[in-house]
Amino acid sequence: MIFSTLVLLCAVALAGAQTPAASQSFPIPSILTSHVPTRPPYLKTPVKRPFTLSTVVDWGRMNDWAQVYNIYRDGGGSCSLYNRTFWVYCDTTAYSKTTGKIVGAASNSMTIAMDFSHPNRLKDFTMIPSTGWKPAIPFTDYEASFSGNVSSRYALWTYTNCVQLSETRAMHFFLVQKFYNSYSSIQYGNTMAIYTMDPVTNQITIERPEQYWYLNTTYAYGSFASVVVNNVAYLYGIDTSYSGNYDVHLAKVPVGYETNRNYYRYYDASTGGFSYTMPVPTARRQSSAVIQGTEPFSTGTVFWSDYHNAFLLVFFNNWVDSTFRVLSAPSPIGPWNVSNTVLYHSTPGPRQTNGFNYGGNASPIYYQQPGQVAGKDLLLQYTYQNTSNRYAKALHVTFT
Numbered sequence: 055m056i057f058s059t060l061v062l063l064c065a066v067a068l069a070g071a072q073t074p075a076a077s078q079s080f081p082i083p084s085i086l087t088s089h090v091p092t093r094p095p096y097l098k099t100p101v102k103r104p105f106t107l108s109t110v111v112d113w114g115r116m117n118d119w120a121q122v123y124n125i126y127r128d129g130g131g132s133c134s135l136y137n138r139t140f141w142v143y144c145d146t147t148a149y150s151k152t153t154g155k156i157v158g159a160a161s162n163s164m165t166i167a168m169d170f171s172h173p174n175r176l177k178d179f180t181m182i183p184s185t186g187w188k189p190a191i192p193f194t195d196y197e198a199s200f201s202g203n204v205s206s207r208y209a210l211w212t213y214t215n216c217v218q219l220s221e222t223r224a225m226h227f228f229l230v231q232k233f234y235n236s237y238s239s240i241q242y243g244n245t246m247a248i249y250t251m252d253p254v255t256n257q258i259t260i261e262r263p264e265q266y267w268y269l270n271t272t273y274a275y276g277s278f279a280s281v282v283v284n285n286v287a288y289l290y291g292i293d294t295s296y297s298g299n300y301d302v303h304l305a306k307v308p309v310g311y312e313t314n315r316n317y318y319r320y321y322d323a324s325t326g327g328f329s330y331t332m333p334v335p336t337a338r339r340q341s342s343a344v345i346q347g348t349e350p351f352s353t354g355t356v357f358w359s360d361y362h363n364a365f366l367l368v369f370f371n372n373w374v375d376s377t378f379r380v381l382s383a384p385s386p387i388g389p390w391n392v393s394n395t396v397l398y399h400s401t402p403g404p405r406q407t408n409g410f411n412y413g414g415n416a417s418p419i420y421y422q423q424p425g426q427v428a429g430k431d432l433l434l435q436y437t438y439q440n441t442s443n444r445y446a447k448a449l450h451v452t453f454t
């Protein structure tokens with residue numbers, strides 16, 4: 055009797071503390087990049103500043119210049135926790151600096167910004183000798199059983215920023231893809247990664263609460279962009295199946311409830327409100343989309359700019375023209391001005407005939423230091439392709 059009560063108590067305790075589908079921790083180098091987070095107002099008047107640039111400084115390749123290996127990577131995004139700035143990249147390969155031969159690869163990797171005034175300086179804390187080639191975002195045991203098989207493997211790739219939820223916690227969305235050979239893959243859905251930074255032990259823990267957060271039968275909310283406003287996380291997902299990447303759909307969840315599906319609500323532009331009912335993507339749902347682009351979207355970042363007095367969406371379209379464009383809105387739900395103002399045309403790499411840049415994103419936190427007006431300066435990041443490989447490049451742009 056006593057025994058069975060105990061068992062019952064344990065079962066209740068376990069149900070409360072949800073077991074993640076995958077979890078792992080890494081020690082992180084103690085490198086601080088402090089900034090003052092913006093406090094976006096909920097509703098504001100329209101844009102006051104033009105989207106013209108006064109200066110562009112090309113910082114070239116973002117890299118850990120002291121790494122043991124020569125590292126190539128693509129995609130990626132950043133966020134800050136406890137004054138540390140993390141970058142997460144997709145497919146990462148390590149080459150020996152002496153032989154030039156590939157020594158290891160992982161589906162994704164993490165690194166930390168060393169110095170906001172030198173954005174091309176990173177410090178890798180995965181893909182180093184002490185971690186080997188395990189991906190930063192852990193595979194489930196089932197996914198991991200396919201690792202190392204190039205013709206049949208899982209990939210966890212992100213092309214967007216993580217979003218800070220509290221001083222020590224962030225969320226990030228990754229597409230879950232399975233390759234059946236070098237050319238064909240199926241995207242099964244997306245997954246949520248939760249980052250928890252422990253400033254005492256200097257560790258970051260990366261958890262995936264479930265293998266999939268959204269299956270591919272719904273929009274991949276969060277995979278395009280995320281922004282937190284007044285303790286609410288807004289998660290944007292592109293309709294890739296029916297809109298040709300023109301429509302963006304929106305979910306929201308109160309910060310602190312992000313791992314509980316019951317708290318998610320979905321935007322419907324036709325009513326102008328959110329409901330617990332998700333629009334079902336069995337056809338194009340233009341009337342429920344939060345943004346109907348006049349160009350198709352590929353990757354981007356939504357953030358509040360004090361300088362422009364507006365939410366900005368800085369993005370790449372999917373015409374592979376290597377050009378950063380910007381949309382603006384007075385609130386995260388719009389109305390979005392879809393005039394696609396060109397910000398900057400980045401120089402494509404020499405790879406074959408189509409060395410286009412991809413994975414364009416903005417990192418506003420680099421220029422949110424005391425004495426700066428947030429949004430006046432941005433770090434723009436993208437993947438560059440030279441003839442042999444792909445790597446991240448950074449631009450520091452300043453608005454007029």
Ligand SMILES: *[C@@H]1O[C@H](CO)[C@@H](O)[C@H](O)[C@H]1NC(C)=O
Nearest residue numbers: 087088089090136137221424
């Ligand atoms: C981060 O840095 C800023 C500016 O130096 C400081 O005001 C703030 O307290 C720091 N935050 C944390 C969590 O250490």
Ligand SMILES: *[C@@H]1O[C@H](CO)[C@@H](O)[C@H](O)[C@H]1NC(C)=O
Nearest residue numbers: 200202203204205206207234
């Ligand atoms: C890799 O996966 C393919 C397809 O599932 C399978 O036929 C093959 O045996 C696997 N190879 C190895 C080395 O596991």
Ligand SMILES: *[C@@H]1O[C@H](CO)[C@@H](O)[C@H](O)[C@H]1NC(C)=O
Nearest residue numbers: 239240241242243270271295
């Ligand atoms: C979605 O996932 C299912 C398996 O769950 C797969 O059969 C289907 O091909 C996927 N759809 C797309 C559009 O990738």
Ligand SMILES: *[C@@H]1O[C@H](CO)[C@@H](O)[C@H](O)[C@H]1NC(C)=O
Nearest residue numbers: 100101104105391392393395
């Ligand atoms: C939309 O943005 C364009 C370009 O920045 C601007 O010229 C136009 O006035 C804006 N429209 C509205 C309605 O604010």
Ligand SMILES: *[C@@H]1O[C@H](CO)[C@@H](O)[C@H](O)[C@H]1NC(C)=O
Nearest residue numbers: 115404439440441442443445
């Ligand atoms: C590609 O870029 C890397 C990094 O700048 C450089 O070391 C390498 O030589 C380049 N390869 C070619 C073929 O241009």
